[in-house]
Every structure is written in C-alpha cells, then in structure tokens.
Amino acid sequence: MKKGILILEDGTIVQGNGLGPDKLVYGELVFNTAMTGYEEAFTDPSYEGQILLMTYPLIGNYGFKFKHQESDSPKIRGLVIKEPAFFSTNTRKIEDYLEENNLPCIWGIDTRRLTLKLRYYGTMKAILSVSTGNINIEKLTKKIKNMSHPHSENLVRQVSCKRILFHKGQNKNKVLLIDCGVKKSIINSLLKYSSVIQVPYDADFETIKKINPDGIVISNGPGNPAHPEIIKTTVKTLKKLIISGYPVFGICLGHQLLGLALDLKTYKLKFGHRGYNHPVQFLENKKIYITSQNHGYAITKESKNKEIIFDWININDRTIEGMRHKSLPIFSVQFHPEASPGPYDTSFLFEKFFKMINAEKKGY
Amino acid sequence: MPKRKDIKKVLIIGSGPIIIGQAAEFDFSGSQASRSLREEGYQTIIVNSNPATIQTDLETADVVYIEPLTPEILAKIIDKERPEGLLPGFGGQTGLNLSYELARRGILEKFKVELLGSNLQTIEMAENRDCFRALMNRIGEPIPRSFAVHNYDEALKVLKDMNFPLLIRPAYTLGGTGSSVVYDRDQFYDAVMTGLIRSPIKQVLIEESVLGWKEYEYEVMRDNNDNCIIICNMENIDPMGIHTGESMVVAPAQTLTDKQHQELRCAAIKIIRSLKIAGGCNIQFAVNPEKWEYRVIEVNPRVSRSSALASKATGYPIARVSAKIAVGLNLDEIPNAITKKTMAGFEPALDYVVVKIPRWPFDKFPTCDRRIGTQMKSTGEVMAIGSTIEEAFLKAIRSLEIDKCGLEPDNWKEYELIRELQEPTDRFIFAVAEALRRGYTKKKISELSRVDEFFISKIENIVKMEKLIKRQDVSLQLLTMAKKMGFSDEYISAISGIKRDEIMAKRIENNIIPVFNIVDTCAGEFEAYTPYYYSTYWGEVDNKKTRRGNRKNILVVGSGPIRIGQGIEFDYACVHSVIALREMGYEAIIINNNPETVSTDFDVSNRLYFEPLRLEDVLNVIFKEEPYGIILQFGGQTSINLAVPLYEAIKKYGLNTKILGTSPSDMNLAEDRKAFSSILKQLNIFQPPFATGFSFDEVKDIARKIGYPVLVRPSYVLGGRAMEIIYDELELEKYVRLAVKVSPEHPILVDKYITNATEVDVDALCDGKDVFIAGIMEHIEQAGVHSGDSYCVIPPLSLSKKTINEIKQIVFDIAIALKTIGLINIQLAIQNGTVYVLEANPRASRTVPYVSKTIGIPLAKIATKIMLGYKIKDFNLPAEMKLDFVSVKGPVFPFLKLPGVDPILGPEMKSTGEVMAIDKTFGGAYYKAILADNKFASSGTVYITVRDEDKKEIVKIAKELTLLGFKIVATRGTAQFLRENGINVETVYRISEHKSPNALDMMRQGKIDLIINTPTMNYSAKRDGYTMRRLAVELNIPFITALKSAYAEIEAIKFARKRKMQVRPVNEI
C-alpha cells in the first residue's frame, strides 16, 4: 500500500494512504465543500498552484468522464480526500484517473480536522508526497519553511492559452475572451449567444482592437490578481479597453482584474470561498442566488470609485460579489454564473451581457 | 419583507395519533413551528388528539386543545379562538387535508382565517393528482403517462390505451395508502376499487409504471420573495416501487453527477415556484438508470417525514424556517440558528454520510405479508451518521434493535434468497449480503433487485471485511479498518469468536476510539454553535478532555425507533426529563437515533449525540462526556435493558458516573419473575399462579397444574410479543410448534389467565419513602387485551372504593419494596373483588403523557427531579386527585396497512398510537375518543355474532340497541337466542355455510354499520371470524370485540344522539 504524507507550513504532519503516482508536489492547501462535481473542480484552472481538499468524504462515486472536465487536464497539484470510491460501473475509476493524469492523492485521513485548521489559521503552504518507499519527513518540514508562496509565481501564464483561438458560435455576435485560465463551460455559455475569440491573458490593446469584438469577457483564473506581471499586462490592457467603451463582463479573477483596472483594491481572504452553496444577494431586487465559487481574493469594500456600484454581496460574510459601472457598459461578478460544478441560478447573467451588447450596437 | 403585523394568533393543526405513514415527525415539526412563531411574538394555538406530544404541552403553545381532529371540532375551536392564520403544512397529511376541508366548507372564510404557507390552490394543485398532472404538463416537467379517474368505468376506458404493469395512486392519501402495482385485470379491478375508497375525494391516478427506476427526493424551501434553496437531496437505495418511507435512504445523493443533480435541482425549483409554496416542500423524482431521463412523481406541499429526516441529516431546521416564512419573513432575514453568523438563505454542505433505515412491525405480526412496496408498513425509522456509507450503514442496523449487530443472514434456500432480492421484504439488505457471500456478482444482484451496483459494492466491502476477520487473527491494523467500516465490537466478536470485552479492552488500550464530529450545516466552513454530534472512527483522537467547569452533565438515554409497544410516549418522557434537568441547571445530554422525534431536535438538549443505543455506542459517549449521572427510566425497554450491562461496565472501567433513580438491581427484581413473586408473597399480594417451563413437557405439566386457560410467553419482552392465551393442550402444542421454541435458553412463562377480569393500570411516583399515585386507569376491555390496546378511563368507572384503596395500598407496598426512585407502573387484574398484580415496571410507562395531561402534573419532570434528590413532599402534590371531567385514552390500530393480520385483540400489543379525549361525561369522552380514530355509527344495522358465554349478556345490549333504533342481524345461533328473548332480528348465513346472503355480502353491500363479534378463542373459530373482521377493516366498518366495549359504545351513541360536543383547552384544566 502506498503512503501519503501532507506537511503544512505550520509544521502539521498528516500521514495517510497514498493513491496515484509516486510524486511530491507543493502548493497552497485549500478546501472545497461541494458534494458533487469533483471532476469539474479538479480540472478548473483557477486551482493552478493549489492542493485541493474535498470536505465531502466520498470522492469518485460516479467515476470520471471527459465531458465533466473544465479544461484538458486536472489543474490541482494534489488531492486530499477521506475515501476514494474504488468502484465504478462504466466510467473511469479514480485510481486510473489519478495515474493517467499524474495526480498524487492522500486519503484515509481526518479531512474535517484539516478543514477546521484552515478555517482557523487560513490557507497554508503544503507539501504532498505520495510514495511506495519511505518519505523523509524532517527534510520536507524544513524545506517548506523557506519555500516562497505559490502565488508569487505567475500562475495565470501557466494556464492561459498561448495563441489566439476561435470558437464558432450560434449567431454573428463576436465576443473576445481574455483567457486567464478559462473554464470550458464559460466558453460554452457564451457560444449560445455568439462566437468567441479566446486570446492569451497578455494580449495587448492593439491586437484586441484589430479584432474589433462586440464585447469583452475576462475569465476566471488562479492566483493573486495584483501579481506584478498581471498588472503590467492584463490590467494595463483592461484600462484602455474600458476607456474605449467596450462592453465588459468579468468573472471571478476577471472581476478582480476589472476592479484593479478601475483603481479598486483587492485583498486575500483568510480561506477563500470554494464550493457551490454560497448565497449571494442582488441588492437591486434583494433576491438570493446560490452560486458556485472558487476564489481566494476579493475586492475590498473600502476601496472607492464614484463610478462603481457594488450591486452583489455575499450574505454569509458580506464580501463584495459583483459590481457595475454607472455610465459605462461594464459589470462583473465574483462567482461563477457558468456553474459546473454548481447551481445554474445565475446563468441569466450571460443573457444580460448580450442584451447589453445589443443595446450598445443599437447605440441605445 | 418584514414579518406580518396583521396576524396575531396562528392555529397549528397536529397530525393526531401515531399511525403507519405518520409518526413522531409531525410533533417535531409542529413544536418547532410553534416555538419559531412565538419567538417572533405570535400567539399559537395547537390542536392535536395525541397526548404523547410535546406540541400539546403548555410550554410549547399559548393555547392547547387535545380534541379529535374533525372539521366540526376545529370549526368550534376556530370560532372560540378566532385566529387570523392557520398553518396547514405542519400536521402531515392529516393537518393538510383538514385545512383543505375547512377551507372548502367556507369555515375559514366565515371566520376570516388565512391559510399560511400553502393556500387552497396550492394544496389542490399538489394533492389532486389530476391538477398536478395538468400543472406539470403546463410547465413542461416530465411525469409518467397517467389518467385520473373517479369510477371503474372511467378506469376501464383508460385501460384501453395503457399496458400493465400499472400504478394505482389515490389522491390526498399518505404513506401510499391504497396505492399499488397491478399486473392484470383482476388486480386492476381490486386496486381501483380500494383506491377509490381510500381517496377522500374518490379519485385515483392510473399511471404508467417506472418500476425499477432510481428514486430521489429533494427538500426545497421557497420564501415570499421567490427565493428558492435546496436543503438536501436524498437517494433511495431501493428502486421505484418501494415507497420512500419504506426505502433505505442515503443523504446526500451518491450516484448523481453534478450535471444530473443540477438538472433535478432546477426542476425542483421550477416546480415549487409554479405551486407558489411559501415554506418547505418535498419533491420526488424517478430517474432512469439506463439513460439519463427523469420523471416527477409527486410533491408534498408541506413539511414531511422526509423533511424531518433532512433536518436531522443536515442540521437545517426546516420547520422552524418554514414557519417564519409563512408569516412573511424571507430567507435573508432569518438567521441560521446553527452558525448564528450566517443566514437561513444558503444550502447545507455535508462532510459525512447519512443513512436511514425503516423499522417494520413484522416481529409483532408473524402472519403479515412482509413484502414491501408502494404502501407503507413500517412504523418508524432510524438514522445514522458516519464518514462513509459502510460506517453509517452498520450504525443504522445496530440502531434498529432487531437482534442484529451486522448483516447476519437467515438460512435461506437458494430460491428464497432470489425471491428476497426480487420481491424485497424487511430482510432485503441481509439477503444482499448473503447473496454476495454465496458468490453472486454485484451485477447479478443489481439485475434482480434493481438496486444500483454502487450500493451493493458498499455491502460487498462489509462482507469482505467479515471474511478478513474470520480468516486472520484480529490484528490492530485490521481492528482499526473494521472499526472505520462501522463494525461494532459485538459484530467483530460474533465473527471472530473473540470475547467482546477483550476486543473493547484492546481498542481502548491502543486508543482505537471514535471522535465526535459536529453536524454544522456547512462542512466546517463556519463556526457552529449546535452541539449536535456523531461518532466516527475516521478522525484523529485528541485525548485532552474538554473540561466544562464544575457544571454537572447528565446523560438521558433515548428510546430509539418508533415500533409497536415503544412509541412516541417514551420520547415524550425523555424530552421532559431533559427540560427538567435544564430547569435545575444541569447540562442535559441526549443520545438517540430516531430522526422523527423532538428529543433529537437540535436545541432541545445541551448536547445531542446521534448514535445507536447499544452498550458500546452508549459507553463511547459516556467515556467522552464522563456524565455526573445517567438516566435510563424514560427510554422504554431500550434503555432499561442497558441498566445492568452499563452498571457492570461502570464498575469494570471505574467510570466516575452512576445510574440515577431506581437501582439496576432493584429494576431487575421487578423483571425477574421469581424474585418479584417472592416479594409479592412477603407483601401478601395476589398474583396469577405461574411457572416457567424449560421443555414442552414441563410447560404442559405446568398448564395442567394451574389449569386452562393459560397465558404463555417468553420472558423479558415489552408489548406482549409472542404472548398467547391458550385454552387447551391441543392449542398449546400448536403454539409451541409454531410460535416459539422452548429450551433451557428459551424458557416459556406460563401464567393462569384471569378470565373476565377488569384490568387496571397505575402510574405512580416514589422517592423511596413516599408514593404519589398519579393515575388509576380502568380498562374498558377485559384483562387479556394488552394494556396498550385497550381503551381506558380516568377516574375509574366501576371500581369500588374498597378496591381502589386496596390498589393504592398494593402500589404503595410494591413501590417501596422495589426501593423505587422515580416512576413506577403497575398493572393489575380485578376478578370479582380480588386484585391480582400482573406486572410492575419501575420506569416511565406508555401512559405517562396521558396521565400527566389528564391530571395536569408533569410526571416525567418530577421523576427526574426525584432522581436528583428532590422529595415528593417538595412538590406539594394533592393527596386525592379530584377531576371535574372524565378522561379516556383510546388506541389506534394499523390493520388497514397490514394485509394478513387478524384485527382481533389479545395480550400481544398491536396498536401504533393513542388518542386522549375529555368530557364531563364518560359517554362524551368515549365518543370523542372513537371519533379520533374516526370509525363510528350512531344508527343503522348492527351485526351480532358472539360466543355462547356471552349470549346472555348480549341480550341486554341488543335491547338497548333496538331502543336506539338499530336494526339487528345475527347468525343463526345468536339470532334464535335473541328472538327467544323477544328481540326481533334478521338471520344471516354464517360465512362457513357458504350461502347468500351472508354477513360478508351484506357488509360489501354497505348494509352493516356496526359489528359486535366476541370471537371464540380457538384457532378454527378465529379463522372463521378472520375474513369478516378483515373485511370490516377494509370497509372501515366499526366493530366491537368485547362486551364491555359494547356498553361503552352505547353510552357514546346516546351522547352523540342527544348532546353537542364541547371543546375545552388544556389550559383550563
């Protein structure tokens, strides 16, 4: 039986069973409370740089299917669960999936206890090692102390597309998608209304202008929105796009980047929002929507821009969940209207975006 | 939206007595709703005929009525109380149908009462199967092809373009009453006809079958701002065709992909919006296991059995929130009582698995058809929480208390095993395990049973572990694995042959003990304030004890699943004990496994442990809590049976705790026949002669010695299981051959049966010195009908002053002799003046709530205080109980739901629930009690057939009935005798004469309104009467099996004729 060991920056050492390849990975340990959609989660590029703990104890119940993937492969660096379902009738079993995707997993441990730790002290740097042989714990414990936080890397570059991609859509609309690590289902949601031109996160203003899109979507993605390389590229471009009056729709990281481009500030949440039971309220009509979320940063309530209205909030911790520009055709949300995994409560936002685009075309 | 100011008083209709399909869950939701509304400053009025409910306590509601649940009575109450609002959705199907009826009759309009939560249209659209069909078609939700019909001709027309098998589903029923699967025309006819009888609006749905599809339930909540959330979804392990109430259920759903779950979620929300329900509702889906498609099966526009389960499974208080929504609040305005910080508008996330298994009453009804289907047969259920399905599953099995600690098989022949898999019974899951042991593949089993292979694989894991334990000597590693899989020491011991104590010692030595996790609704994401725990072996144990200052904590052991003989009464007593403890400033801790009950509500106790009630599991909690004391008196036989083992464990492990109240050794004196009778001898109190036989011959000799009729039974049982009255040696042989095995390990107890005796129940309090006699209950039926099954009355009707004093003395002497600290219940039989003691139970009895409510003194609370050192004199209780009214307790029976069961009454308890009724006169109270079970005839034709001993007596009764204008028909013997005594009567053929018109024909033609049948107590005669009694049940014709009941019935009829019913709130008692 393989061993699995998880070591946290605070010195916590958790020993359990190992599954998947013999491998040592390093990342930020975060937890997700969703009870279904594990494969969607594993393959969500926003998890780049992270080791994922699933609070739901049984993972792999209904196997793994390509159509559940949100990108071409798992983006999490390691997996922490209580019990893998060593069973599946007609789909790929978890052990095969992990092997095929070179994804190490530790299981059979007290995941709740870890979750409470993260809730209490906040997310932590962690090393996950799966091995048939022995693992040198002391060495790793020392090592992790002086490893720099994954968010110091430019994680977006690792998951953004490298060249421009074109997706043919339902009608003649044409939106440009700035890919910071986009989930498939965002593209699919857009394709219902329009063609999609997917550009790398660092595509410059001129390139985009040449394409001359009807509107612009900034996708979800991993890491710190205020990362210097992102500020220099994506945020810089966004500032220009905003001034040029393009209709803009930001999702998750996209929402945060838009915030930065609008001179708002972002900060790191203690342990973030990861799951699909997060209640948000649209202040205009007081309605509650249950949303899918996956983010570690948020826009600060305090930061000000007279032009911006924060029109969505999280009713659990009152954090900002969305905003719109008073005069320009710009809005964004911190949560995931494309769901996958999670509820479709807010999928209407895509329609809203295209209504806005058409209004713009008609020039009101 | 702020809460409504235009409403001040709200009426909540309860669900009445416990019946199959409607158990304690509605006391739970009703009480929670009432508390929730009062919290918001509303006044609540609760009406319920069931005294054993927390909701009928004056602490729960502002005004309480214990009255029959009929539209007439409710109209009276509404007139008297003038509430502005009515909550229809908290009293189960009963409450819903009554509210609907009140609205339909214009009573609500007349008194300006508004239906809150679900209005008339909503109820109509959801419950009327035809309207529901139409609605689903309109909003484009798929349902099985179906037609609603109102008579057989319509049904036949429909049949033309449908093919078998078909589902027959009556409208406005519960627990699948009257619904069935039919495979041919004959079955079709019967099913449609019964269905039409069962449906209050005479409507049945004839529906295409989706048998074998997977069944899912969604608990949805909607507020006044159209916000919708899913509290929980649940997956039935059993396929469609097995009622959700009969299915083993897992929460959350296990085998749905996210896309599929979200699709059902959207459908659920679409449906609740289209029905405009404000509050919680339950939606059932069928899902095709082959390719992705689903059908909507039904919606219950109210809190339901499932929502109670969902509440306990997630920690989300559905009833509490639904009630607040009903008075105008919205989800973003209601705080989440669990996390305090967050709001009610969110969806719970689970980091554990929940398993529910129903508890069936077949142990009481050997003749019953055990197969489970679309109609409920279970009386209760257990829930278990674990980290994995296996762990939760084995905990649930332990909790059932069916003498199984794991998946022990019966010894099935091959074909029997296969039948078990194809036509499941209560033994299904054990059959699956056995099939796996015999080498059946998961696939094969799944094909036979239509159960998803995923779940079978979980059973397989357990079976594999069994094998490992059998083969190897149990290493620490294996032990750990087994415990993680939910194996109890008992189970491991049974398989490995190692002693249970050894295994336990080894575990504790090596720190293989469970951790206790909190059910917090959010998988640990937020801090939780509900002290609601479950144990699991999947956690890291930290041995540092959580010291709780010097405050004293006391553990109250609950009563487990609701079953015949141990119903909600015991949960009621436990809850009262908890309340008393908290009043005294103790920390009250509950351990129980019944998801329906108030005792497992999140804020009733200081700490709740949702656990099996086996020694090991209770000890785990005791180790964790180190309680100052343990209370076992209120959990019925479940907790009493723990007394001695716990007592020994406490000594063995030197635990710093003690069992409060009457000492286990003294309890044992009462249970142990020999010891008890020697006590009685010393006190020279009479007892029916008895002896114990360890072989058949011995039993025969004893019977001859003490003389027939005798009453035989295995010792140590509650509810008179396998108990029989035997009239001669021939029957004795039959009984011993069929009913029980007799051996040195299984002795049979033989009592002289005291014939034509009046039975009396007494509940009393004792502090070791003083005794307070709380209630002397005279039974209407003669001794021989189980105390739980007979009507009884306070104060006694026919007992002489002398007898009553004698009884009081006896009770006093026994209570003192047993050194009783707390409650004691004593049953006596009075045969022309002589008082015999039948049994004494030094614990809370079934009748504690009834007596408490009758005399207005909370017995369980006082008992608890006595156990903690108070004396009886501290409560200045009255020396004499003076009542200005008569209080009757009436039983309610499950016969309709249990084909093959003879509705005849005997020493075996058969009733599921009880009602209480009060009035100035006995006739009035008895009448109300009958109404509460709604079978009553105040005029018409009475069919009389009695055994010879009763012929003389019956003449008086017949005369009375004639005077009351009843037409009398009788079988030849009885008829002749009556004629000779100047009563004109029509003769009908005996059933055995096979000529027409016989009684059955007349009953079918609706020509019989009342039956008086005192059966001759031998097998053959029983069989003869059986068909008739059975038919009476099916046709809902009231029938009387005891002469004294006949007199009582006449009193009731006279009352019904002459006088109007009065309603009187408990507050005024």
Ligand SMILES: Nc1ncnc2c1ncn2[C@@H]1O[C@H](COP(=O)(O)OP(=O)(O)O)[C@@H](O)[C@H]1O
């Ligand atoms: N069309 C059908 N095909 C197969 N089984 C069905 C069908 N309709 C209902 N059932 C089964 O009958 C059970 C009882 O039906 P339901 O309408 O839920 O009765 P109740 O209102 O008493 O809950 C369901 O739980 C389901 O298992």
Ligand SMILES: Nc1ncnc2c1ncn2[C@@H]1O[C@H](COP(=O)(O)OP(=O)(O)O)[C@@H](O)[C@H]1O
């Ligand atoms: N010796 C007896 N003579 C007449 N009836 C009896 C006798 N013993 C028991 N019964 C009847 O059987 C019923 C059940 O017996 P009991 O000892 O109370 O069993 P349980 O423990 O189930 O309550 C009693 O309520 C009473 O009606």
Ligand SMILES: [Mg+2]
């Ligand atoms: Mg149902």
Ligand SMILES: [Mg+2]
């Ligand atoms: Mg129903």
